[in-house]
Amino acid sequence: MKLSSVISSCFFILWLITPSYSTDLINSTCKTCSIKSPFLNYNFCITTLEAIPVARHVTNLQGLALIAIELAMQNATNTTFKIEKMLNRTQEYDSFALNCLQYCMEMYVDATSVLETSIEAFLSGEFFIADVLMVAVMEAASTCEEMFMEKEGEICPLSIENYNLFEIGNIAICIINMFITSKYPSLNS
Template sequence: MRCLFFITFLVLLHNTMGCNDLIHLSCKKAAASDPNLSYNFCVSSLEAIPKSHGADLEQLVALTLNLTISNATSINSTISKLLLDKKFDKYAKECLQDCLELYSDAVPTLQEAVGAFKAKDYGKANIEISAAMDASSTCEDGFMEKKGEVYPLKRENDNFSQLNVISLAFMNTLGH
């Protein structure tokens, strides 16, 4: 009886470890390929998605792309709220309006990436993800053009950029 319990425990432990091993290994490889990607961010982002547990790499890419779309949608909502805030001057509001447009465009671009990915056209998906990722740097650049301007979307932009890098890195692994 003890032996059966121990074997069952080992099987369960192995299955539980196996579910997250791919996330950890994929995130480790992705972080090693891009100095701007945080291994911890990668792991925590994916482990927060219940469907990621036991997913294969192709499923992880799809989950990451969907997470990135949700993130861009959330950023749009945040920007819309910031545009109503009276503490921002005319310049900051113009920058926020530009950011809103950039992130609004990023959503359908990422949806195109999902379609290309599902069709296994990794080259097109890569191009679409890279194009969407430009929203974060272009948005930030607008604020940085005026000395002393406060950039209110730093954390959101960084997260969006990292999610895109994860998608690209994972997809790159699939393509090879």
């Protein structure tokens, strides 16, 4: 990510937070999102957002959405490094698994780039674009998982990472949509 984007993100987050603890915002947001999305796990949402200290101080959906997108970025980046290490241990995987890992690597590298664009879109007020980009990130996680299922008995070594990225993406999309509807109430009808 460009340094200017990181600096902008930091200032934006600082602008959005206040010293008050906002467990209620996280709790109500996760509850709403778990009701709206049959795929979103309420406990995962709470645990994920409360694990980020700055999230406890965010007082609005805009700040919470940005944190969720940045969490997805962190997940995708960490998974890319994990895949890279796995690809360096070629003797541990057969050719099918190595091909899947290589494909997943491409998917996660692309997801990282898409997430950077999503953050930039969100920060510049292009909320619908940020939303669509998050869907693409979720699809990358699903596609990576599905690649391994093409061979009977093959277990994806990235199932946890794929699940986490899918869920975090789902959280981000839900919060972005909640923010959009709060900002543009006419879209709610």
